[in-house]
Amino acid sequence: MDTTQRTDQQRSADRRRRELLEAADRVVLRDGPQASMNAIAAEAGITKPILYRHFGDKGGLYAALAKRHTDALLDSLRAALDAPADRRERVESTLDTYLAAIEARPQVYRFLMHPAEGSAGGDQGFDVGKHSAPLLRRMGEELAQVIEERVDLGPGSQQLARVWGHGIVGMMHAAGDWWLGERPCSRAELVRSLADLLWGRLAAAGDRMGGPGF
Amino acid sequence: MDTTQRTDQQRSADRRRRELLEAADRVVLRDGPQASMNAIAAEAGITKPILYRHFGDKGGLYAALAKRHTDALLDSLRAALDAPADRRERVESTLDTYLAAIEARPQVYRFLMHPAEGSAGGDQGFDVGKHSAPLLRRMGEELAQVIEERVDLGPGSQQLARVWGHGIVGMMHAAGDWWLGERPCSRAELVRSLADLLWGRLAAAGDRMGGPGF
DNA sequence: AGACTCGGGTTACCGCTAGTAACATCGCAT
DNA sequence: ATGCGATGTTACTAGCGGTAACCCGAGTCT
Numbered sequence: 258m259d260t261t262q263r264t265d266q267q268r269s270a271d272r273r274r275r276e277l278l279e280a281a282d283r284v285v286l287r288d289g290p291q292a293s294m295n296a297i298a299a300e301a302g303i304t305k306p307i308l309y310r311h312f313g314d315k316g317g318l319y320a321a322l323a324k325r326h327t328d329a330l331l332d333s334l335r336a337a338l339d340a341p342a343d344r345r346e347r348v349e350s351t352l353d354t355y356l357a358a359i360e361a362r363p364q365v366y367r368f369l370m371h372p373a374e375g376s377a378g379g380d381q382g383f384d385v386g387k388h389s390a391p392l393l394r395r396m397g398e399e400l401a402q403v404i405e406e407r408v409d410l411g412p413g414s415q416q417l418a419r420v421w422g423h424g425i426v427g428m429m430h431a432a433g434d435w436w437l438g439e440r441p442c443s444r445a446e447l448v449r450s451l452a453d454l455l456w457g458r459l460a461a462a463g464d465r466m467g468g469p470g471f
Numbered sequence: 472m473d474t475t476q477r478t479d480q481q482r483s484a485d486r487r488r489r490e491l492l493e494a495a496d497r498v499v500l501r502d503g504p505q506a507s508m509n510a511i512a513a514e515a516g517i518t519k520p521i522l523y524r525h526f527g528d529k530g531g532l533y534a535a536l537a538k539r540h541t542d543a544l545l546d547s548l549r550a551a552l553d554a555p556a557d558r559r560e561r562v563e564s565t566l567d568t569y570l571a572a573i574e575a576r577p578q579v580y581r582f583l584m585h586p587a588e589g590s591a592g593g594d595q596g597f598d599v600g601k602h603s604a605p606l607l608r609r610m611g612e613e614l615a616q617v618i619e620e621r622v623d624l625g626p627g628s629q630q631l632a633r634v635w636g637h638g639i640v641g642m643m644h645a646a647g648d649w650w651l652g653e654r655p656c657s658r659a660e661l662v663r664s665l666a667d668l669l670w671g672r673l674a675a676a677g678d679r680m681g682g683p684g685f
Numbered sequence: 686a687g688a689c690t691c692g693g694g695t696t697a698c699c700g701c702t703a704g705t706a707a708c709a710t711c712g713c714a715t
Numbered sequence: 716a717t718g719c720g721a722t723g724t725t726a727c728t729a730g731c732g733g734t735a736a737c738c739c740g741a742g743t744c745t
Binding site for chain 1: 558559585607608611620621622623624630631633634635637638639640641642643644645646648649650655656660661664665667668669670671672673674675676677678679
């Protein structure tokens with residue numbers, strides 16, 4: 258029958274695809290985003306053209322790889338964000354989830370944030386995917402949705418929620434990136450500091466000297 | 472005499488260097504960060520090895536190029552940040568300065584945010600955290616310094632200021648990047664929304680439905 | 686049986702890149 | 716004139732992403 262045959266083939270293809278993705282994962286984890294198609298193929302025990310048959314081009318492979326990790330991370334973030342707790346607690350928990358993830362697997366994190374720009378080689382012509390990390394965009398959009406659903410922002414709430422979504426995600430990301438490099442404090446302290454920022458402590462603080470402020 | 476000779480040579484070398492940088496600038500502005508050394512050399516009317524004599528490698532050239540723009544942008548940001556006005560006004564003005572800059576020359580902005588990733592072959596030694604866009608780091612550090620100088624944050628202020636510096640810069644960056652791509656609102660609205668976020672409107676807003684929060 | 690397509694696989698190649706070694710050339714101080 | 720150092724070029728290496736061409740074993744049709 259056509260269908261069974263087709264499903265068989267598709268199954269086998271999917272299995273191969275998963276195997277290749279796992280091999281690619283290993284190599285990217287080891288070599289960073291500079292991992293070459295040759296190296297990935299070698300790790301998978303096959304040769305380049307097969308990779309290209311499965312993923313089209315390097316961008317395709319990287320996109321597939323990124324989607325896996327992105328989906329996984331977004332799942333845990335959603336869980337933290339949707340927990341039955343008050344807002345501050347949810348915010349802190351979400352921040353901590355994100356930071357714990359990038360702390361646990363910095364290589365993955367680095368790969369997700371700078372996937373394109375594949376160094377040298379013939380990637381001239383068209384940039385696959387956007388230049389910016391899709392993970393940030395997706396997190397921003399999801400957070401925007403949650404904010405709009407759960408926080409009462411008055412008129413213009415939708416637009417405001419989107420700005421805030423992307424802004425808060427960017428804050429988390431930049432602070433996390435810096436923290437991961439310098440480790441100037443514990444994760445819990447970082448989470449608290451960021452939540453304090455979001456909770457308006459900047460606006461509430463007084464000026465230091467009798468400067469130009471009021 | 473040694474000194475005069477040296478200064479003469481150095482002057483000429485500096486002039487060349489500046490010419491090369493301007494040529495590189497033109498190419499990068501036209502071709503994006505994918506600009507090749509060959510193309511840059513051609514634009515400057517010379518050949519590759521000269522570029523390498525002046526800048527070491529591609530990373531060196533890009534770093535020099537980035538430093539110029541980064542310095543220029545930081546100067547205008549500092550001006551906005553140090554203006555004699557109250558805090559909210561300064562914050563809005565700084566946000567607006569940044570957003571106006573990336574709006575006016577998006578190519579430069581894209582280049583500054585994704586400069587590195589070069590280096591084919593040999594070097595596989597890279598530390599997580601160091602490779603991120605230096606512009607963000609510098610902005611974060613500068614902002615941290617200003618915050619610590621001018622805002623009274625009580626004990627632990629230095630560390631808190633640094634977290635906030637990087638966090639706020641990241642917020643600005645991510646929101647700006649998203650805004651630049653989608654243009655969902657005017658620049659002024661974006662500035663206002665972000666300032667509102669920093670001013671604690673998130674904490675002040677009520678829950679939408681009778682959800683788990685109180 | 687025998688020809689025939691077809692999916693998975695490999696070799697060998699293209700055009701491009703970053704980076705370098707070796708050679709040529711000009712200006713200049715002794 | 717002669718050596719020297721900076722400036723410049725040609726010609727090359729090594730490696731990349733990506734592709735064309737071939738190859739082979741398994742199932743199918745006649």
